[in-house]
Every structure is written in C-alpha cells, then in structure tokens.
Amino acid sequence: MPRRAKIHSLNTEPRPGLLGNRMPYQDFVSADMPEDDLPVDSDIRQSWYRSTLAGLTPGSQIATEPATMNLQSRLVRAATPILQGLENQLHGSNFGVLLADNEGFILHRTFGTPKLAAASDRLGVVVGAQFTEQTSGTNAVSTPIETRRSVFVLGEQHFLECLRDQICFGLPIFHPGTRRLEGVINIMGPSRESPALMKPVLTTAVWEIQQRLLNTYSDAQVALLLAFRATCDSHRRMPVVAVEPNETFTNGAAAMELQSSDFTMLREFAARSGLDSGDRVLVDLSIGQQAVLVERVSEQGAVFRIMRDEEGTEAVPRASVRHRTLGDELADAVARARAGTGHVLVRGEPGSGRTSTARELAGGDVDLVIDGRDAIVMGPKAWAVKLRRLAERPVDGFVVESVDLLDARLLGVLYDVMERTSSRMILTCDPDTDAIARVAALCRSVIELPTLRQRRSELPAILTKLLAARGAKDVRFATTAVATLAGQDWPGNLKELQVVVDEALASRSAGDITVADLPDRYRTPVRKRNLGLLEQAEFDTIRKVLTQVRGNKVQAAQLLGISRSTLYSRMRALGLQSISY
Template identity: 40%
Template sequence: MADTPRPTNARWSSEISETECGRHGRDLRPEIAASWHRSSLAGLSQDQALDAAICDVDATSRLMQAAAPVLRDLGRQFEGFEVGALLADRSAVLVAGRFGTKSLAREVDRLGAVAGVQFSEVHSGTNAIATPYETRASVFVHQDEHYLASMRGYSCYGSPIISPTTNRVEGVIDVMASAESSPALMKSVIDRAVQDIRNQLLETYDVNVMAVFAAFNSLRRQSTDAVVMISDDIILNNRRSVDILAPEDYVTLRGIALERPGYSGTIELELMSGSAARVKITDMGDPPATVFQVRHSTDTTTVIPRGISRRKPTSRLDRDIAAAARTDGHICIQGEPGSGRSWAAAQVAPGNSANFLDATEVVRTGERAWLDQLDRACATTDTVIVVESIELLPKTLIAHLARALRSDRPYRLVLTCAGEAESASEVSYLASLCAAQVQIPPLRDRVPELGVLVSRIVGDELRAPGVRVTLSAVEALAGHSWPGNLSELVRVLREVVGNRSTGDVTVRDLPEQFRTPGRMKTLPPLKRAERDAIEAAMKLSRGNKVHAAAQLGISRSTLYARIREYGLS
C-alpha cells in the first residue's frame, strides 16, 4: 500500500523507533527474519502482487459464526479511524474484514486482500496473518517488515485462534493500522478479540462433544500407542496413529465400533500395511465414544515415519494370489459371481497375459469346437490357460480337463468356479488336482480393503486419477451388502465418475441408495423401521418437518431428535 496521510488519535497513536525493525530485510527481528527466509524459499518476489486466485468461503462455518459478533464490535470501535481487522480460516484463507473508513476498505481491496484469497506465507510472504498461521504465535509486523512491498504502508498485529477443544489453529485475526500505532495497544485489542472468539467457539460445542475432546486429550497424553477415538461423526487421532494407520484402517475401526457397541477388550487386527497389530478397545460409555489403542504385535516392527512413502498396501487376498503364482502347478480360484475371479486369474500370468476359455461359450460354439480351443492352447509351450466357470462344463469336458490337469506338459491351468460349486463332486475333483487354491471372499467381507479397492478401480480401471473418494463416502459404501460384489461396485463407481471427473467424491455424489450412513446398516429391526417411516414421511411432505411430524403423530422436537440420531437431512 502507498504511504498516505492518515488520521491519528491518541487512542491509536504511539511512536515506534525505526531501529526496532530495520529497513527492507536488514537487521530484522529473529521471527521476522525467519519468515523472510521462508518467503524467499517459496520463490516470492518482494515486488509481486498478491495471488488473485479466489477460494470458496463458507459463511456458515463455526469460525464465522463465532467471530461475527466480535468483528461487529471491532467495527464499531474502529469507526472513523484508519484501522481495520482481517480474519482468516484454518487454511489461511481470508474470510472477513472490518474497517474504520471506506477509504481503508478500498485500499485493502486494491491490495487484493479480499475474502477468498490465500494468505499463507507461500502466497503472501511475511505479514500478520501468514506468519502467526505458520508459527502458531502472535506476531507484530512493522510496515517495513512485510515481505511484499505492497503491504508496507501499515503496521499489523496478528494472533492465531487456537481451538479450545482440539488445540488446532481454527483461524487467525489481525489488526492493521497506521505506522505510528502502538504494538501494545494493538496486542490488547487482538488478545481480547481472540479470547472472545474462543469463548464463542466453546458455546458451539454440545456437552457430549466437549467431553469427547477432554477424554481424548487426557488419554493422548498418557499413552505412547496410536490412539483413535470415534464418536458418531467425530474421529480424533494422535500423531502416532498417522504413522502406522492407513485411511482404510480408520474405516475398519469405525466398523468395529458400530458392530460391537459397548464392547471393551483386546483383539488382533491386520493393518493395511500388512503388519499385525494388537488393538485395545474401550467403550467410554459417557461420553458416548469408542477408543482404540493400537500397537504392533511385535516390538521389532519399524514405524514408517511421516513424509516417507508407505509401501503399497496389500490385502491377504493379494498375498494369497502372489503365493499361488509362485507355485509350479495348476491353480483353482473360487468365489461368488462378480467377486473378481477373472482379475485374480489374470494376476497369475506373467505380464498378465493368458489364454482365456469360458465354459459359458460351450453353448454357442459346441463341445467339439470348445475342446479344440483347449487342445490348441495346451499345445503352446509355457503358457497360462484360464478356464472360467468350470462348474458349467458338461461332464465329458470335465473329464477331458481332468486329463489336462494330470498331464506333465509345460503349461499352467488356472480354473475359476463359483464358491457354492465346490460341493459338486466333479468340481471338487478338479480342484484337488491343483497345486494351489485361492478363495476370494465376497465384497461384503472385504470392508477393511474397500478403500484400496475403490482407489484401484477409480484410478486403474476407470482411468480417473483426478478423482478422490473421501473417507465418508467409503464408509457409506461399506454399509452396503454388495450382492453383486466387485462388478456392482465398478458399476456404482463408473456412475459416480461419470458425474464427477475430478475432485473429491463425497456421500452426496453417491447414488441415493448408498447415501445412508454405514451405522444405519447395523440398526435393529425396530429402529430401522422407525427410520424408514421418518424418511418416507419427510419425502411425502417434501421436507416440511411440521407436516411430517403431524403425519407421524409425534412432536416436532421428537422429529428433530430422530433426524439427528438417524443422520437424515
């Protein structure tokens, strides 16, 4: 900002010596010098303008609601003076501002400091929003201590707003004034504003949520294990859990909490990293939450530090397939229709290349032609031949296939069949001639792997690397029974990707039948019936809660409570 004469007042005026801050990067205070160094490393030029990119601002966020009355009060205090305040959120994005004069508001607007602008040090250098955000400490920035020359018309004091429950940065607020303003006075104004916002934030949490945070913080300080606390729509975790748990592990833990309400005890769990872990489960009762303390079952396991790439997660099925592929003999792969038998068979072939024969083609080609195809494939040296759906083969072809399995010629047969067909004597006999057997579990039994499966399908099969399916969406998918197994999951994800080709997929992006939170899938029959009745009444009344309550014969307050309980909107 350009230096222009500004009105002063005894309430805001005080002399600051030039030697306190130095000039243009020389003799800077340590905290300012460190910030200048970070800004320089980020590639910023002192003469450049603020980034003009605008982010979305959530006007209904908890921070905005808590800060609104405080900002209004500051606006009244600043009226008539060249003084203003800026508020940034937990991502250092400017979300609001209040100014004592219209001329100051216009000058800040010309600078580019408007709602939606990213104000981290990477984007805006040293200032009283970005530096407190980076350091989690209050900072006074004299006019010449700003890294960007365009900001050197004002002195500012900023302070982070630390959440009273999570101890994380909820936002940053700063006051800006003329170069002659007193740091002590600016500090007193901001300190009071921060305290008022923190008090307002406390009032937005209900008693149960506050109790959950308090219990988690107490346990976190006492334990060296990975600690995760799950309560309704809240998941809290410590730094250790980030080191050893993959996103899919959180889905598994939430599933355990839903399937075993009130349970306390210790279980063994295989993590997505492939390592075994001992998990101590504690039902808190009051507050209503479940605590998981996770530690590796062996003391020799090395925790992967943050910042170092974790090896690609593998499931037990992946390892079973890999072990079967290492054998020299034939392989039988069993599983329900749509469970991924063809995919598993393809993994066995070197380079994923194999000759595929499908028993369903016998009806179209005839037994003689199908048998000729099998014989030609077996005549090829060192080849992998996949015969799918062997339970559908006529007995004459099963006998011929059995002879091929007993042959010592240099080929490998990979058979696939439905799991329930295992009891058929002919199929059981063919399976017994195989050196390895792989059982593919139905998708409903692979909930811990669902996040990895979804990522593979979206990235590899649907070719949508720019799409990320969020944890909440994976949890919603995990609540489905998946009678069509992987085939059904692929169809659902293809529909989702068709509607959203990039960005985050949330629960709202899923087909309607998958939007029910996973915890609803575990409701007892009476609770589920009540939920379904409320949902039907809400649809019939087109969202009018007064009409819905009258139709159900319950009070509005009861309806509101049930809507919250069942996660209805």
C-alpha cells in the first residue's frame, strides 16, 4: 500500500481562543477568586482563563479516554533513542518524562521508579491519553502546545487540584525544516523536587529530537523545504504550495484558501516530465481557474505560487527561476556596494575572497593597496605616511587590507584619514572583530563573505567556475570526488579549494577528475557523514568560538553558555575534536 502523503500547514497566523471570548479576561481576573489565589505568571494566568472557558473547575478530574496511538510515527521514531538515553539518566530518581504529539496525545512515558508510574496511572497519565487545556487544564504538556513556548508549572500553578503536588517543565518540539509544532516533551516530579535541574538535559534532548526529525527527510525533500521557505519569505501573502509524492507543504494563505483536491491536482502537475521552472500554467482549482507559477525542485517535486492577481493570464514561455544561494546574495551585495558611495568594509575568514572582492570594488589596481600586516615590517610611522599619501592621490578608491591587525594608534590614524579623504576606501578584516567597531561605523556598506563550509551545496557550481577559469571547460569533477570534497572542513576556504583544483588538474590523466586524482590528504572526508542543517549551524558556531579563543575549551564553553562536558560531547559528534585551532 503506498504511503499516504502528509500535508503540513505552516500557517503562523494567530489562532483565536479555543472557545471564543465568552468572558472578558479582566472579568475572569477579578471575579471568581481572590487576586492572591491567581498565578502571577502571565502565561499561567492566561492558561487558567482558557481552562475556565473550557468548563473546568479546580476540582475537576482529568478527562481522559486513551486512544490507540501510532507508535511508529515520525516523532516517535526520532525521539525513541533520545528517550532511551533519558530513561537511563532518570532511573531511580523522582522524575518522569512524557512525550506528547501536537494534539496532546501521550506517545511515551518514562518514570524513575515504579511508584511514580503507579501514581501516574491513577491520574490517567497513560499512553493514548490526551492532555489539552480543555481536558486537563494548565500543565506542562497542554500549555506549551497553546503558547508554543517552554513552560514551568510549579505545584499550585496547575489549574486542577489533583496535579498540584507536581512540578513540571515542558518544551515544545518543532520540526526545524517546516517550523511546525510536532509535539511536547515534559519532565515532572513531586513538588519537593526541582525539574529545573533537568532543564539542560531536556533542552539537549529536544535539540537532538529536532535534528533527527530533519534527518528523516530525503535530500529531495530537504531541497523542497528550502525552496518552499525561500519562496514564502519572498511572497508572504501569496498562496504557496510545495509538493512531492509523499509530502505537501503550504503557507497560511494556501491552507486557508485551497482544499485537499487542489493539492492532489498540483501533485499530479509536479509529476509531469514536461513541466519546468518558470512555466506558468492555468489550473482549475476549487477557487476557480488560476495562473500558477512553477519552480521545479526535483523530478517529482515542485513549488507552486498561486498568482491570484493574474487569473486568466495565458501561459508564457518559462523563465529562469531557481533557489537563491549564498553566492547569489554575495553577488548582489557586491553589486550594491559597487553602485553606491562611501567606504566599504569586506569581512570574512582568510581565504574567503576578501582581497579579490576588495580589489574588484577598488578597480583592480594592485598599486592602490596597503596591508595592515606591513605595519609590523615598515613601522607604525612609515605605514601611516603611506596611508596618508594613498588617500591624497586623485583616485576613485583604494584598499586597506587586514585593518583588524592594526594597533589602537594606527586605527586612530585610519579613522582620521577615512573622515578627511575624498577617495573611497575599501577595508578588509576577519569576521567578528570588535576592535575596529569605530572604524566600521564609518563604512556605508558592509559585505559579509560566507565561508566555503556554508556553501557546500554550491560546491559543484564553484568547481565548474574554477575549472573554467583555468581553461578546463570540458573537465568535470566526478560525483564521488565532489562528495569527498564536500566532507572537508575547508579552514582555508576558496583559496584552499583553488590549490586542490590545481593539484587535481596536474595529476589527472584523462576523463573526469576522480577521488584518486585528489591530493592524498583530501581523499578521505574529515567527517564520517554529512551534517544536517542544524548540525551544520552548530558546527560553524562552535568552530568560530573555538577559533576566537584559540582552542581554549573552558573559555569556549563559557561563551557558548554550555558545560565543558556538553562541549566535548558535541565536538565529538560533529567531528571537531580532530581540528587544530
């Protein structure tokens, strides 16, 4: 039996109250109970209000009718290994952990002792029971679903009296690709204990579950998600639908206006081999005949924009429509800086193209360059004289490299020259350099150069450009060679990649460049696996901090706000422990 396609509505519009506004909130606060009996916390107080609207009273019992749950759902499969690890940590403790889906149905529970499990049975906290504010009032399963935020519920803050001997903490679980609420993980314990001590553990667990959720998507589905989100960001009010055989993603406008039959029809269109990016087709939808613009993502996957204001428009020849990359954004930033006026700061890691970008903006004259590193050799006075002479020349612009290496006195000189000169100055520096903040403030444009690690998905196109620049237009990198290079860390960024391309061309005999043609040190990926989107972001963040503190793990953990043991664990998981800083 084919797997039924899933539809994810990514509507972020505010939801109305569960039961409408039958009682003004102000009346609730002042009516049924003394002010001292109401929770101080705003989220908890609002939750009590919703519980009252649902018809509950503090003396109510938990209304649960356990349902048969799908214990092989994507959320359960992603969470199971993490929950097993938590079970080991909770053994013998006075805590329990619950996993619920986005409708409040309990999917899994773990308790430190049999006594706690038996007490939960009596309360009705069992697999299949549904915990919403309508059935169980304020608690750390139902309230995070309503608020979409983490919630501490301390003893008396529970709306139902039967839960007031518990303290609990709940964290929502979002799918990092769709940004959709997938469920809630909750830790609970008797009021004499504090689950706050378990908050870091639970936070890490949620992060790992979210990462595993992301990894359940195929490469084609991840590409579809990225293209979908990019389209939604550019066209917030237009109905957008992304489809492939087993997944459908919609934004709020599409979820409100279209029906399931429309998604089926668009899925059939996406499967057509003759449909390409830029095609505009007329489709009979439930809201009438609509012009739909296509962005092809994979063989059977596409993103559709419903052109409501172009109803009846005839199909036109396709144009080039594709997902924008960091390279595209960089090119736009450089073009804007070139067309603008005022000083420019080009910021990026060594090897990321700072020099070439700066010289391109300054007109490419190699004589109109002064490097901050030369101040050590020339001496501060000679360097300052050279800077002032460059600024006095009748030129449109000149480059000052590595300004982050200048001492305070020379930065003062640079600041003075920038204020007085009529020439345009293009400065370069390392990323995240606070010491030059005063100088940077005089720059009208700031260009942030992405690292090669951030552009792994663009590696095939980058390699093609490098080969063409070397006159090897008919040469290609084999897929296996590209995959191997994508697994490298690239501390030297584009400059390092250029060296690899030159060595590979020199060793190649004929045909495509294979893994065997790569330099020995690049034939094995640094990482044993490709990182997911969240892992890649974490890898880059930790690596950046470690570089700033020159590998000092104690300082890095402090800056990241995590313990040293957590830092070591994440470094091992991400393959960072073998990198020197």
